[in-house]
Amino acid sequence: MRKIGIMGGTFDPIHIGHLIAAETAWEHGNLDEVWFIPTADPPLKETTPSTLAADRYEMTRLAVVGNDRFRAVDVEIKRGGVSYSIDTVKQLQGQHPACSFSYIIGSDRINDLPKWNRIQELADIVDFIGLERPGDKPRLDQLPPYLQRSLRMVEMPQIGISSTAIRMRLLEGAALRYWVPEPVRDYIRRHELYGSTTHHGAGPG
Known part of the structure; x- marks a missing residue:
């Protein structure tokens, strides 16, 4: 079974920091590939993306050209509406039954995980790769036990972009x-x- 890392975000625009984060997760998470999935409408952000979904997807696709371990996937943009991770993972599992999925998440978002839609259901079907930046240590002890069990932390360099x-x-x-x-x-x-x-x-x- 191929192990796929999911890297979601608005990618408005995608930048070098995103690519370094994905490479770090690929290397330390024993992943076969990382799939970049631009959101249609992010549920936890206060502002809407500055550019059209089609532009954000195309920039993401262009950013990963030439790296056969990276792929841009437009599943959330095609689905439209608010992008909930649980819906995305269930759709991907149905489309790719030979793959298992891990969610890649930055340390600044780890303590928001309990706010995610149907998070306990999501944690039952994926694990999480947390990217810990220097000086940005999440409060792991404050996470519910089911999230602590499914979360693996890896270190990544500080990228100020x-x-x-x-x-x-x-x-x-x-x-x-x-x-x-x-x-x-x-x-x-x-x-x-x-x-x-x-x-x-x-x-x-």
Whole structure:
């Protein structure tokens, strides 16, 4: 049975930090592949994505081209509506019965796990790979026992890059080189996403 890591998120836009996190989970979680699944409508975020789902999926697809261990999957975007992880996992299990699934989650979100929809049901059918960043230690002892049993922590380097910071850089006309993969930077420039134009941040810098 192939072991698949699920990396969900808005990916608005996807950036180098996401890819390093996925590579870390792949290496330490004994995964065969990592599937990047952009959300249609994230349930626990206060703001809606800045770009269309089709653009976020295409940037994700471009970001993983060339890595045969990574795959972009549009299952939540095709389903539409609020993206609940339990629904996604059940759909993937039905479509890929020869695969087992692990959820990859950053340490900043681990203590939100009890708020996830039908979380105990989800924990019964997947395990969680928690990515612990330096200086960001989750309160594991405050998690319910069923989550503590299904969670495996791995260390990852501190990457001071966020999608929010990237969007701000574009609004300020700053360069994106090395913040996002080159195909993603080119896509942002061509489609003038996040207030960018071909004359500033998403362009040559």
